[in-house]
Amino acid sequence: MEKNDSTEVRKVQKTGGATYIVSLPKDWVEENKIKPGDGLMIRRLEDASLQIIPPGTQEKKVAEAKIGTSPDEDPHKIARKVISLYLVGYNLIHINSETKFSPIQRKVIKNYVKEKLIGAELIADSPSEMTIRILLSYPELSVKDALRRMFLIASSMQKEAISALEKLDRVTAEEVVRLDDEVDRFSMYIIRQIKIAVQNPRTIKSIGLRNARDCLGYRLIVKSVERIADHAASIAEKVKLIHKPLNKGVLREIQNMSAFVNAMLEKSMLALFKEDYNLAEEIIAEKERVKPMEERATKLALEIPGEDSINVRLIVESLRRIAEYSSDIAEIVLNLTVAAQVIT
Structure with missing residues (x-):
């Protein structure tokens, strides 16, 4: 076995006449608490490499975020924070005020949610807290x-x-x-x-x-x-x-x-x-x-x-x-x- 940083080269062995075997790194097995008999998910990627996924591994999801504000904070500044959280993938956004939201803060935040964010809904609205949930999933709008x-x-x-x-x-x-x-x-x-x-x-x-x-x-x-x-x-x-x-x-x-x-x-x-390469070439020429x-x-x-x-x-x-x-x-x-x- 050759090792270089996080990359290891392991030899392929053949057993039983038709089965190819590659051993797993011991530290990786221990880190993921893999036991004999456990099933591993193997996914073939587009570049022909293989990805090995240990049992129990779940997709990492950025789910929930909380931000605080005060009644005198610029409402557009709050809205920009909400947009940033939306863009990086949060699905549930809580906005908490120290006391209560000002009328202009409430209006601006609601307008941004309604007019700027696809799939976002205001699901909780109290004097001191607003909660936004993003409801749209991938297959619904590619x-x-x-x-x-x-x-x-x-x-x-x-x-x-x-x-x-x-x-x-x-x-x-x-x-x-x-x-x-x-x-x-x-x-x-x-x-x-x-x-x-x-x-x-x-x-x-x-x-x-x-x-x-x-x-x-x-x-x-x-x-x-x-x-x-x-x-x-x-x-x-x-x-x-x-x-x-x-x-x-x-x-x-x-x-x-x-x-x-x-x-x-x-x-x-x-x-x-x-995916028309030649048509794209025509467009570039037309610019002149x-x-x-x-x-x-x-x-x-x-x-x-x-x-x-x-x-x-x-x-x-x-x-x-x-x-x-x-x-x-x-x-x-x-x-x-x-x-x-x-x-x-």
Whole structure:
């Protein structure tokens, strides 16, 4: 037997003509209180290695957390603690006040639970204690399903923001801004699931992914989709500030640019879920076509008088940033699918 730190090399022996045997390290057997006749679980991993699990071993779960607060503490600071606990995988969160919660603290915490945290419910609410339980389990909403929902909302937000620009429809623009919170909810849910999976690799397949590399790739994609939604919301915010309808020339350029950029976004989603390496390559190449579109629209925007010109240029800039994030997603798809391109 060769030993190096925590790694040991043990020789395979053959017995009975067809059975292969490897002895177990004595200290590991004693540490796990294994006795002759006990059953061990052996799991084959994707890299062809084997994982040996002693009897009685349970999945490690981060279950319950308690945090304290005072009536004068910033309610948003409390809410950020709750979100952090949600993201790292706690299923039961108790918030205890030294005396009692202030009305604004109670309102902010309830709003965060309702609007930001998927699967979270306030199950206890007293003057000095609030308890939040996370009820949603992995099979009910996989990471891929949640990310697909994020993509669809972000794409719709961009389309609706440009539609609002065409008519200077402030009601539609406000609705687009509101949808950004929905994207954030799915984003935090996915991050929570990925962090749990990274802490316990046995759960990776339970959340709909295959391996740790998928976890990293999807985490980066989630961030890009979140930023795309932020820029769509930013476009809607700028629409609310524009005073006069745009002339047909600049509006046509923005519409054409938006349609092209939105197609990039939707193709990046298709490339990801179809694991299409070649389509991802096409998206990356298309990014170069966005720059001249931006230059034409910006040039026309400079002719608009007053602050409207600034807001229109910022809209154009956000469209360019959406294209760049779509290209970033395509690059991650290349990394996730390049193994299939290797000739063996």
